[in-house]
């Protein structure tokens with residue numbers, strides 16, 4: 292990180308790094324506890340990898356599917372991930388990950404470059420949106436999503452609790468993103 | 470403050486109109502091309518469309534490296550390799566693609582290999598793999614439809630896996646697109662109708678989608694107006710050069726619109742329908758268009774309503790109160806499809822096409838929700854919703 296980065300941008304960068312880790316651990320937990328995400332991840336092959344990063348040099352989340360579940364893992368620089376999602380700028384990553392802009396809006400505004408397996412990236416988009424439905428307050432989710440599904444308060448609270456616990460456990464184990 | 474933001478890019482020089490072909494030698498020379506290779510398919514060759522191009526080149530004293538005329542409808546990596554070899558053996562230094570979307574996509578892929586070297590097309594798949602200008606590419610579209618002459622994508626089947634692999638880069642755009650009325654004069658009525666409805670769908674989806682912007686809107690509206698004014702007329706007067714040219718220009722404008730604003734659910738379903746049932750792309754578009762517009766109506770009422778002006782004309786538009794316009798747009802499109810069915814047999818429903826089995830619909834729906842175009846549709850769609858749409862289009 293450049294030492295001259297203004298303080299507010301250092302905070303934003305930290306926030307983006309935290310949120311990417313949150314998505315990573317959240318997805319890892321939810322692919323065991325949430326039906327919708329479970330189904331989407333189940334249709335991806337074992338060994339599937341994806342990366343979500345900020346240009347030019349991070350932060351970066353890298354995940355891999357092994358034995359049926361998907362987990363944050365160390366980036367293998369030799370092989371290209373199956374799906375590579377790159378925000379063009381830290382400002383865009385911050386805008387999207389702080390829910391000022393929904394996923395569909397971010398795509399429409401070309402905030403990121405998506406390379407690789409398109410059908411798999413559509414499955415991931417549905418996973419991210421589901422994660423938002425479960426973990427975010429409804430008034431935020433509604434604002435940024437094209438379609439907010441019917442979800443009972445109980446389903447939402449239980450789901451959110453499970454995911455937050457999973458994320459917490461992930462952080463306690465000390466796995467943070469680069 | 471609104472977070473609105475858009476990008477718009479169209480670096481293609483459009484050379485359009487009467488005797489446009491005769492401008493090719495000058496344009497080639499400006500780009501330093503001395504020996505171009507012509508790439509086309511059997512249908513275009515047999516329609517006699519290569520002759521006027523050859524003549525224009527001959528009189529302009531441009532020697533050709535050769536003519537490759539065996540591009541199949543469903544082009545693949547092996548075809549691209551064969552043409553690449555042909556290009557190299559004959560010492561070509563540029564490409565002139567003459568044909569519809571199939572020839573154009575193939576030529577874009579050939580241009581990757583002849584410019585970058587090697588024989589491994591897959592190494593350049595996806596986005597971002599190309600980092601520098603390719604060899605000069607000229608495109609002469611012979612269908613007024615895909616708009617591929619102004620887009621930055623090509624889709625080529627990989628022979629090894631059978632998958633359709635996308636290639637995306639601004640460097641795939643040609644240097645020059647030539648629209649000459651002679652190139653589309655021979656297009657049979659049913660292909661004229663289907664490809665024009667593809668162009669119509671490009672413009673409509675660009676105009677109502679999430680990535681719409683003022684520049685692409687201008688192109689989309691002009692394209693829709695051009696298609697509705699000229700499509701039915703061209704079926705009555707297929708040999709009219711003026712009408713053919715207007716249709717070709719409209720398809721190119723629709724291409725510029727969707728190249729910058731993307732397409733939506735009609736294409737998401739159409740891509741899957743085409744892949745599974747082998748119905749031509751334009752037929753899939755025409756078939757699904759009104760059903761998807763109805764589905765999108767609640768979220769896109771204003772934009773769909775605005776389309777009534779370029780579609781039905783000012784007189785009709787001004788008589789319709791604002792809250793009725795979107796519904797009238799859809800009625801207008803349905804009427805247009807009825808007319809095309811009557812004149813060319815262009816199917817309006819899946820069953821009418823005679824090429825789709827009801828048992829295929831579930832696979833089509835499953836594939837559609839994984840299509841990237843869905844992201845740019847203002848209304849999201851689940852598997853069940855797409856299946857519902859397909860059933861209503863049955």
Ligand SMILES: NC(=O)c1ccc[n+]([C@@H]2O[C@H](COP(=O)([O-])OP(=O)(O)OC[C@H]3O[C@@H](n4cnc5c(N)ncnc54)[C@H](O)[C@@H]3O)[C@@H](O)[C@H]2O)c1
Nearest residue numbers: 512513516569570571611612615617620622652653655656
């Ligand atoms: N790259 C892109 O942006 C893009 C966009 C849309 C579609 N496409 C691709 O385009 C393809 C479809 O293209 P298309 O609809 O233009 O059809 P096409 O190129 O497959 O042509 C259809 C048939 O019409 C014949 N034909 C073409 N022009 C003729 C003429 N003037 N006179 C007589 N016969 C003629 C051809 O020989 C062919 O048999 C698909 O493979 C699709 O994937 C690409």
Ligand SMILES: [Fe+2]
Nearest residue numbers: 615667671750
């Ligand atoms: Fe199309």
